[in-house]
Amino acid sequence: MSSRGGSPTIVDVAREAGVSIKTVSRVLNHEPGVHESTREQVLKVVEALRYRPKQSARSLAGGRSFLIGLLYYDPSAAFVGSVQQGATLRCRELGYHLVVESLHNDAPDLRQQIDRMVLALRPDGMILTPPLCDNPEVLAALRDSGTPCVLMSPERDLPGVPSVRMDDVHAAEEITNVLLSLGHQRIAFIKGPPDQSASGMRYQGFVSALRAHGLTPDPDLIQPGDFTFASGRDAAHQLLSRRQRPTAVFASNDDMALGVLAAAQRLGLPVPAELSVVGFDDSPTAGLVWPPLTTVRQPMAAMARAAVEMLVAVQRPDMAGAPDDPELHKVLPHEIVVRDSTRAR
Amino acid sequence: MSSRGGSPTIVDVAREAGVSIKTVSRVLNHEPGVHESTREQVLKVVEALRYRPKQSARSLAGGRSFLIGLLYYDPSAAFVGSVQQGATLRCRELGYHLVVESLHNDAPDLRQQIDRMVLALRPDGMILTPPLCDNPEVLAALRDSGTPCVLMSPERDLPGVPSVRMDDVHAAEEITNVLLSLGHQRIAFIKGPPDQSASGMRYQGFVSALRAHGLTPDPDLIQPGDFTFASGRDAAHQLLSRRQRPTAVFASNDDMALGVLAAAQRLGLPVPAELSVVGFDDSPTAGLVWPPLTTVRQPMAAMARAAVEMLVAVQRPDMAGAPDDPELHKVLPHEIVVRDSTRAR
DNA sequence: CTGAAAGCGCTTACAG
DNA sequence: CTGAAAGCGCTTACAG
Structure with a gap:
């Protein structure tokens, strides 16, 4: 009975x-x-x-909640969707569940909000996405509570704190090489905001690829930007009105590349016939514009899966995870996505 | 001590x-x-x-988990982000947390996946997004488990099952009126797939607005589509090569409207100078293309907030929620977003 | 290889 | 207005 x-x-x-x-x-x-x-x-x-x-009974008795938290700031950020998808699928495979929380990066009660979630739910681990993964207040709250964390693409790695990322420098080099191998020489670059480390790394990769081909970056072809559509569009207007136009533009993220596309279209400059354009991110929009954008796909879902795995592994005390463990900071392979916004000149 | x-x-x-x-x-x-x-x-x-x-102790003793589940199929669907954002914020305000789960609408073990989540977590309520909210298997699994649900924009309302939606017919009428008031008479329409009720409702609103202005829909200007970028682009190619071109196109979702934009651009037909284009959804991309799209914004975040509220209200036994309660099926106000893809002719 | 006991941290009846 | 007791459904030591 x-x-x-x-x-x-x-x-x-x-x-x-x-x-x-x-x-x-x-x-x-x-x-x-x-x-x-x-x-x-x-x-x-x-x-x-x-x-x-029942999760609540297991959790109460065993001290493990089988819950992984995902903290993000801007829900419209292109990567949040892929991160969440990868995380939720891997969680299911491992018998965990994903709890999501949207936090303002500069909320006055950030600490309280995190404390509330952590003390109430006691998640077994937390995945932090940019820019929260670089927010000292967030990091401190989580450290104090003893919640294991994995940082996704943080600005810089913290000793003893696991992270997953891709190799921005190398990816930027590769996509620059795509343009170079198509015969482009006058390649313009639109930078990201100086306070984000990705900006510097992507620029570094660009310059390094140029140098490897015996070319010197032309200061006239380097424009500032801030990763927004508008900044890409404005930078492109500048670049495309130069006496000697670039034949290709490398916008260091997709939103800005979309801005370049818009500017070119407005100026009646056909892409890719007269101008090749590449971006970085493979945002959902990148494949939906005309022409579809050649770009770099960040391995977001794979990074999220890896993050979940690291968090679950931490649960087993046998995996101590020494602060100098090289496995603590993973770098996952990216992918160059060649579509129709690039052509040989 | x-x-x-x-x-x-x-x-x-x-x-x-x-x-x-x-x-x-x-x-x-x-x-x-x-x-x-x-x-x-x-x-x-x-x-x-x-x-x-501690949530686990409260849950075990009190039978309430303070967890709300969000089930979705396609993580890249434009609305998932807004729904999740609205839901997570309202959950926080009410002391709940949001657990997300991505499910294949046609997975062979759908039932098992849902059972696993429901039996393990015992969420106090579940939010179902399309197309899961119309999947009989999903609905049955949840009904059997006794988990309260709210359906977001279901194809059709079920007696006794709460839902939130917007008024597609009315919104389609309104955005058609935008075109009519700009002086457009030859307005083409690209339909959605016949098996989605939104397709029919939007078409109905379009026709009804036309009729109210004494116009009859021209069969030559009605094209089939399936809510994809490609179908919108193809339909536009058909429409724009008619002997007498339409002066405006109403694509019944944004992805197809983006396809129309691409087709027009390819044919060298400037938007909005020679052709006005409107979409439906206000997807994240809609504002990022050139020209930015005039469209209908679904009140997704507000709908999600309402869904959370309904679920939390159900917890209190005093709110019985009779199957014929008019409050069971909420219709929330939408918004017409006029941007630069439309112009007087 | 298997089990009896205690306890995790709350809420639910039930008293007063 | 307040409290002592029982119990939610598991896991953790601890025995054998």
Whole structure:
């Protein structure tokens, strides 16, 4: 006779299988030292009763919540979607669940909001996306609470704090090489805001690719930008009205590249016939404009999966995770996406 | 002396405040019948100890998880971001947390995936987005588990199941009126896929606005589409090569409108000078293309907030929610966003 | 290889 | 207006 009404508990399973609840617990948690026949019997009953252990009970007794938190600031940021998708799928595979929280990076009660979530939910780990992963207040709140964190593409790595990222410098080099191999020589570059480290790294990759081809960056072809559509459009207006126009533009993110496209169109300059354009990010929009943008795809979903794995691994005390562990800072491979905004000159 | 090590519990608060844990519980849950001075004393200690009740303990004892689930299929769908943002913010205000889960609408183990989440987490409510909110299997799994649901923009309303939506017919009428009032008479329409009810409603609004102006829809100017960029582009190629071109195109979603923009650009037809274009959705991309798109903004965040509120309200048994409650099916106001893709002819 | 006991930190009846 | 007791459904030591 199963418990009346509600869904089955571990007691129902134990009674039905003729074992103690401890044994059921062992089987469900893949603990060693259970006779094969016992295990099978338990699993059969679990199946028959459609039993699933209740998270709140496991959490209260065992101190693990099976919850991973994802903190983000700007929900419209292109990467949030992919990060979340990767994280939620990997969580499911590992028996975890993803709790999301949107936080203003400069909210006065940031600390309180984090404390509330952490103390109430006790997530087993937290994934931090930019710019929250570089916010000292956020980092401090999480450190104080003892919540394991993984930083996604932080400005700089912190000793002892796991992170996942891609290689911006190398990616910028590669996509510059795409342009160079198409015969472009006069390549303009639109920078990101100086306070973001990605800006510098992408510029560095651009310059390094140029130099490797025996070219020197032309200061006239370097324009400032701030990663917004408008700044890309304005920079392009400047660049495309030079006496000697560039034949290609490398906008250091997609939003600005979209701005370049808009400017070119307005000036009646056909892309890619008269001008090649590349971006960086592979935002959802990049493939939906005309012409579709050649760009760099950040391995966001893979990074998120890796982050979840690192967080779950931390749960097992055997994986101490020394502060100098090289595995603490992962760099994942990116992808160059060649579409129709680039052409040989 | 507080409990050594770990964070404070209700026992610590009770001891410190000189009351029983039951009284602390009363204060924290805003239960009536606590003397004002007692309440203040308790709150003072709560503040001093930075005490927050643990979700797992509350959930296990009280049967409420303070978790709301958000189920979605396509993470890149424009509306998911706004829905999630609205839901997560409202959850925070109400002391809840949002757990997200991405599900394939046609996964063979859909039922199992839902059962796993529901039985493990016991969310107090679930928000379903299209197309999951119209998936009989999903609906059945949730009904069987007794989890309260709110459907976001379902194809059709189900008796007794709460829903939130906007008025597609009316919105389509209004945006058609925008074109009509600009002097356009030859207005083309690109339909959505026949199996989505939004397609029919938007077309209906279009026709009704035309008729109200004494115009009859011209079959030559009605093209099929399927809500994809490609279908919009192809439909536009057809329309713009007619002997007598339309002066405006109403694409029944933004992705298709973006396709129209691409086609016009390719044909050298300047928008909005020679052709006005309107979409529907106000997707993130709509404002980032050139020219920025005139479109309809769905009140996604507001709908999500309303959904959370309905779910939280259900928790209180006093709100029975009769199957014929008119409040069960909410219709929220939309917004017409006029940008630069439309001009008087 | 298996189990009986205690306890995680709250809320729910039930008293007074 | 306030409290003592029981219990939610698991896991953690601890035995054997």
